[in-house]
Structure formats: structure tokens, C-alpha cells
Amino acid sequence: MKANQLQLEHPWTRPWWQYSPGNGSTFFYIILIHVLGLVGLILFPLPDWRILVAALILTAIGGVGTTVCYHRCLAHRALRLNSIVENLLIFFTIFNASGEPLTWVANHRQHHAKADTAEDVSSPRQGGFWWAHIRWVYQWSGSEVRRWCPDMDKPKYRIWQRLQIPIIALSIFAGLMLGWQAFFWLGAIRLVYALHFQMFVNSLLHMTPNLPEGVDSSRNIWWLGPFQLGAWGENWHRNHHAEANAARFGRRWWQIDMGWYVISLFQALRLAYEVKLPKKLLQQERLLSEAPPPRRTQTIE
Numbered sequence: 001m002k003a004n005q006l007q008l009e010h011p012w013t014r015p016w017w018q019y020s021p022g023n024g025s026t027f028f029y030i031i032l033i034h035v036l037g038l039v040g041l042i043l044f045p046l047p048d049w050r051i052l053v054a055a056l057i058l059t060a061i062g063g064v065g066t067t068v069c070y071h072r073c074l075a076h077r078a079l080r081l082n083s084i085v086e087n088l089l090i091f092f093t094i095f096n097a098s099g100e101p102l103t104w105v106a107n108h109r110q111h112h113a114k115a116d117t118a119e120d121v122s123s124p125r126q127g128g129f130w131w132a133h134i135r136w137v138y139q140w141s142g143s144e145v146r147r148w149c150p151d152m153d154k155p156k157y158r159i160w161q162r163l164q165i166p167i168i169a170l171s172i173f174a175g176l177m178l179g180w181q182a183f184f185w186l187g188a189i190r191l192v193y194a195l196h197f198q199m200f201v202n203s204l205l206h207m208t209p210n211l212p213e214g215v216d217s218s219r220n221i222w223w224l225g226p227f228q229l230g231a232w233g234e235n236w237h238r239n240h241h242a243e244a245n246a247a248r249f250g251r252r253w254w255q256i257d258m259g260w261y262v263i264s265l266f267q268a269l270r271l272a273y274e275v276k277l278p279k280k281l282l283q284q285e286r287l288l289s290e291a292p293p294p295r296r297t298q299t300i301e
């Protein structure tokens with residue numbers, strides 16, 4: 001195989017700084033937030049608690065946007081969302097710099113369909129940890145929307161491709177209105193944090209040691225959950241790969257799944273519907289609904 005063809009088919013063989021065509025701005029963004037984040041940590045290592053809480057809240061809402069809206073609703077159609085809620089969550093997901101919905105869904109559906117192969121967008125088995133963690137974001141040529149999500153190729157989703165850069169600029173710079181400390185902590189430091197804890201889903205959660213070829217690499221890692229804030233639940237990644245179209249990622253009561261709690265709340269408020277349950281829960285629900293009515297206790301007259 002010629003070197004050029006190899007780089008096209010196996011983009012992880014490129015040097016790490018060589019972004020794929022059209023991905024220059026993504027590469028620039030990643031460098032920018034890391035440099036700004038580092039400067040921020042040097043200048044303001046200990047933030048005011050109110051700024052820290054605001055940064056955590058924004059990260060958590062963005063995390064809910066990624067897991068509930070992008071992942072469970074748009075990519076897997078495991079539920080439907082009220083359109084106002086859907087649009088608000090898309091805004092906060094982009095504000096968290098997780099990308100616009102069309103590209104996210106196309107990449108993600110390809111990830112499931114081709115998991116662990118050379119066509120998987122972010123396989124650590126193919127490209128190693130750094131490829132799976134962050135390099136694919138600017139070195140993968142992007143999965144085709146026409147092939148992977150023609151159902152979403154509509155103006156209401158395409159509009160976010162135009163809005164993405166202004167929203168990210170707002171996300172980086174808006175804190176400046178509250179001073180330099182807020183600029184760094186509400187902007188770059190928050191974005192670096194959100195980026196890495198979401199990227200662990202692609203890297204760590206697909207790295208099972210000593211795995212034979214051809215065996216599904218997805219895994220559950222309990223300790224990652226709390227760091228993912230609103231996206232807590234994404235850490236049950238093996239559960240998710242085993243049944244990708246179920247809206248609930250936790251399978252046992254102790255597997256905390258923030259996304260599922262939010263979906264349950266939305267359901268109660270009639271903001272989420274057509275929610276698909278994992279098979280086991282579905283069976284239990286069916287058994288309960290089909291169970292004969294309890295016998296009446298006989299009374300002696």
C-alpha cells in the first residue's frame with residue numbers, strides 16, 4: 001500500500017499534528033483551549049467558588065445534552081424529545097464544544113456499525129490511545145451524513161452547522177464579562193475538562209486489556225461516572241454497546257445513570273416520549289402487566 005493511500009485509509013498513521021481537510025479549525029480550537037486553560041490554571045489556580053459552581057453547572061447541562069439528546073435521542077432514536085427541549089439541549093451541547101448534531105450522529109452511528117475495525121472512527125485497537133482519545137476528532141475525515149444519518153439531513157439540524165462557530169466563540173469568551181478569572185474558568189478550563197471526560201468514552205471505554213481479536217472492546221468503568229457530571233451514565237459503555245437502542249444505560253440499581261434520570265423526569269413532564277427500555281426491563285414490565293389479578297381473599301358469610 002502506498003503511503004498516501006495508507007494515510008487515507010488508516011489516518012492514525014499520519015503525524016499527530018496533520019489535521020484532515022476541513023478540520024483545521026477543530027485542530028486550532030483544541031490547541032487554543034489547552035493553551036488558554038494552562039495560562040488560566042497558572043494565573044488563577046483556585047477559582048472563586050461561585051465561578052467554579054457555574055462552570056460545573058454548564059458542564060453538567062452540556063453533558064445531559066450529549067448523552068440524552070445527541071446520543072440516546074438523535075443517534076439511536078431510543079426516545080423522542082419535545083422540540084423546544086431538543087433545541088435547548090443542542091445549544092448547550094455545542095456550548096460544551098461537543099460539535100453540531102449531524103456530524104456527531106454520523107460519526108457515532110459509524111462507530112457502532114464498524115466498532116473495533118479500521119472503519120471505526122475512533123478505535124484504540126486500531127490507532128492506540130491518543131488516536132481514540134482526541135486525534136480522530138481532527139484527523140478523521142468525517143462520516144458522511146448522506147450515508148449515516150439521511151433521516152436527520154433537514155434544515156432544523158443543518159442550521160446548527162452555521163451556528164456552531166458563533167456559539168463556541170461565545171462559550172470561550174463570554175466569561176470575560178465577569179472578569180479574567182471567569183474568562184479562564186468558565187471558558188477554556190471548563191472546555192478542556194468537558195472535552196477529556198467525554199473523550200474517555202472513545203478511548204478508555206474501548207480499551208479492555210489482553211483482548212483477543214474480534215471480541216467487542218467496550219467496557220463499563222464505574223469511577224469515570226462522577227467526573228462526567230451530567231453525562232454520568234456514559235461510563236456504562238458495555239451495557240450500551242450490548243443494546244444500543246435502549247434509552248437506559250444503567251442495568252442495575254447501583255449503576256448511576258444521570259441521563260436516564262433526566263429522561264424519566266422529562267417523561268413525567270411529557271417532554272420525552274417513545275422511550276425504549278432495555279429488553280430485560282421490558283420483559284419485566286410485560287410480565288407485570290400480563291400477570292393475573294391477585295386472588296381475592298375469600299370471606300365467610
Ligand SMILES: [Zn+2]
Pocket residue numbers: 111201206218237241
Ligand atoms: Zn463505543
Ligand SMILES: [Zn+2]
Pocket residue numbers: 071075076108112240244
Ligand atoms: Zn451509542
